[in-house]
Amino acid sequence: MGVDLDQVEKEVLDAQEVADDQGNNVRALKAAVKAGEATKAQLNEAIALLKKLKADLDVKRKAFDEAVGGGSKASSVNKEAFRQALQNVLLSRCFLINSFAIYGGVAGLFDYGPPGCAIKANIQSYWKRHFVLEENMLEVEASAVTPEPVLKASGHVERFTDFMVKDKVTGECHRADHLLEDKLKALLANPLEGGKRREIEDVLARLDELGAEELGTQIAKYECKAPETGNEISDPYPFNLMFATSIGPRGDTKGYLRPETAQGIFVNFPRLLNYNGMKLPFAAAQLGQSFRNEISPKQGILRVREFTQAEIEHFVDPDHKDHPKFAKVADLEMLLFSREKQVGAVKKPVLMRLGDALAQGILENETIAYFIGRVFTFMTAVGIDPNRMRFRQHLQHEMAHYACDCWDCEVECSYGWMECVGIADRSAFDLKCHAEASKKEMTAWIAYDKPKFVEELVVEPISKFIGKTFKKDAKTVTSALKTMTEENALGLKAALDAEGEASLKAFCGGGDFKITKEMVRIERETKKVSGKFITPGVIEPSFGIGRVLYCMLEHCYYVRQEEDAKEEDKKTVFRFTPLVAPTKVTVFPLLQREEFNAVCRKLCDSLIDSGLSTLMDVTGTTIGKRYARTDEIGVPFAVTVDHDTLQDNTATLRERDTTSQVRVGLEDLPGVVRDLVNMRTTWEEVQRRFPSQGGAEGGKEKGGAAGDYSLRCP
Structure with missing residues (x-):
């Protein structure tokens, strides 16, 4: 049975009131003892009762913290410690680099170091395979510099805004909805009287659909102040997020860095339709950089000013949005957070089959349901925990004015639920706008x-x-x-x-x-x-690659617990799937001898020839430390060349997460590792095929569950 939060909250407030009254009584008795109007024994008795009441309050407060879960202060501290520990690894192992750091850096700009760059490339490569190749999409690469008339027609010049407030003293700018969100979440972390909790939860649920006036009303109601300074803030006002630029040497042609990749597909629709034999439906895809001048970028690479976006525009007859491959995803189960559930009393997503959601009218058509299923399988394949992923439907007034329906794939991380993918039914809005502005045909012929x-x-x-x-x-x-x-x-x-x-x-x-x-x-x-x-309608799945990557990093990162290990000896690990791991296999000579190194070099050549990214580690440190070093950058497999290799041409193959080992022939190793990386076989199957090899690690390590913040160490 679930916890009755209202009852737990009431018990905390009642216990607090009783403890406060007793505290006032103790203070009154202290004054009375000094005046000779009460005895010391009476005061001691009152103090003992106060201690008992405070102990009871602490118990009830802990129960409340457990009931509110992610909103509790203890959980917040754990998440902050985990996040800092992860950031330390990402920076120290060069996954990420603060852009222009030697000049002090710029907020909202990050560089990817070698392992980060490799992971990002692997995610993008799999995105192309999963969508562009498997769905026979038309891939394009459009210009990032966009003339103003294009973005005027699409509505970006007028409406691509966020609401901003300013610190009235310092002039510092802040995003208005983020300030309100932080204040409301802080309030929810404490017991609230009456229906205030429900009221705050309703405001949070509707946050994305608040206009400037209502947003300002809520900011004033909850007394939001400028962070850090605590100063008064201005009323919210719109701020356009696009970077303006000029095109040409005279600077008289105004343009912008594109805020999304989609418009480059829409303006090329006639040529793409012609390339596709004038037939609908078809999909076009683009993967490239987009730019948004974020008001106050925080949260690492989750909110940045330059980012990689992967977008699909599926053009379809608006009257026929069925999909021939929907049956392939109909049985997938995932957490769906419908509009109805978000505004209801119990604001929780429901685990459902896509087929059932379509039959019940929760999902409007087969095409949007099909892409939700394909997004789900993509996200799980790259390492997102399906239990910490949900698909949330936009509220009615949250959707863009032209959209028929929209669902966000949200992933839980230490910052809360983060939108990583949007799946929107954009209707025929974009093509109609560009047709009207350009006076060019944006239609398709549909044969009966x-x-x-x-x-x-x-x-x-x-x-x-x-x-x-x-x-x-x-x-x-x-x-x-x-x-x-x-x-x-x-x-x-x-x-x-x-x-x-x-x-x-x-x-x-x-x-x-x-x-x-x-x-x-x-x-x-x-x-x-x-x-x-007809003017085709558009179903658009839009991916923020950096957000997917960061959430995957959090879900894969953990601290390996060893029996009797000291705090400084705990080992951090990235449990990357072989699909996205930056390096697939490392090769170690057990000892620094030329005969071992020669075998390692030859083996590395064979692995690289098989298309596997490979590292050879010939440092003089122990094999255990070398294993730990590669575990920390998520290398899934390691090969060790030892004395037996010189005798029987076999080597030890180690799997990162179980730390178990098998003995495999040198000729077989490239094929075995390649099948593991391409997920054509499993480690369990490899263990059945090849003899087990005892290792120095001795099976003493226990992997902490990814996502359990209590298992993280800063």
Whole structure:
């Protein structure tokens, strides 16, 4: 049974009130003892009761902290310690580097060092394989520098904003919704009276859909101040996040660094449609850099000003959003946090099959459901814990004005739930906007399965009579007749049938031209139609590669616990999947002897020829320390060449997470490791095929569960 938080909270508040009253009583008795109006024994008795009441309060407070879970102060301290420990490893082992650090650095800008760069490349490579190759998508690479008219048409110039507030004393800028969110979460970490907790939770649930006025109201209500200084802050106002630039030497062509990669796909839609044989549906994909001038970037690489984005635009007939491959993902189970659950009393996601969510109307169509399933399998393959991943539906007023539906793939990390992927049904908004602004066709022809017979009203100007009568105005009259609405055309026909002539101005404006019955034919005709032109709708999965990478780092990082190990001897490990590991295998000579080194060099060549990134470690330190060093950068497999290698051409193959070892022939090693890395076999299967090899580690190590912050050490 779940904990009744309301009851636990009430018990804390009641115990606090009783302890406060007794504290006042003790203070009064101390004064009374000095005045000779009470005895020392009475005071001691009151102090003893106060200690008992405070002990009872501590018990109830601990129960409250456990009930609120992630919002508790103890949990917050653990997460901060874990985050610092992880950051220390990432910086010390060169996964990440603060950009321009020798000049003091710039907030929101990071460089990737060798292992970080390799992991990022591996994630991007798998993204291409999982989506572009397996789904037969059309990959493009568009310019990052974008002329202003493009982003005006898409709405970014006017609406791509976040709300900002300023410290009224220092002028420091802060993102308004983040300040409010931090204040509300801090309040939830303490007991609250009455319905205040529910009220705060409702505000947090709706945070992303608050406009400037309501956001300012909530900031004032909860007395938000500038962080660090505690100064008063201004009212929220919009700040455009795009980096402006100028194009050309004269600087008279305004442009921006693109805030998303999507527009480069939309403006190329006609050519991509033509490349695809003029057929729908089809998907185009792009992976590249985007730029956003974040107001107050924090949270490491989770919120940066330059980032790698991977976006897919799946173009589809808006009236037919079924997907032929949906059955392949229908049985996948995942946490779905629907709009209804977010605004309900119990704000928790539900574990559901995608097929059930579609049948119940929680997911609107097969295509968006299919991509949610594909995103889920991608995220788990690169190392995201499925138990700490959910798909949250945007609230009605949180969605972009043009969107039909939108779901975020959110991953839990030490900063809370972080959006890593957005899956949006953008309707036909983008193509229609660019068609209107550019005056270019952004439509596709949809052929019917069978021709249809439809009745149409035909308005046919008779040129010889119009030209003879109106001469230079003939073109104006003809154009006016062709562009008439059906209602006006029928009105004109009725007038001509009744009177034989009519004023064109009465039915479509323009010049006062007298039209006679012989000048135009207006009739209903039945036509055979084989298809129609449509503006396609778009389903868009959009990935923040840096966010996926960071959350994966947190989920894979742990401290290996050893029996009787001292604090300074604890070993940190990254439990990377072989798919994303920066280096797949390391090769060690047991001793620094040339005969061992020669075998290692030859083996490294064979592993590299098999397409495996390989490191050879010939440092003079112990084999155990070399294992620990490669575990810390997440290398999944290690090969050790020893005395037996020189006798029987076998070597020890060690697996990182279990630390177990087998003996494998040198000729077999490249193939075995390649199959492990490509996930064509498992370590358990390898252990069954090859003899076990006892190791110096002796199986004493115990891997801490990734995500358990209590197992982390700073």
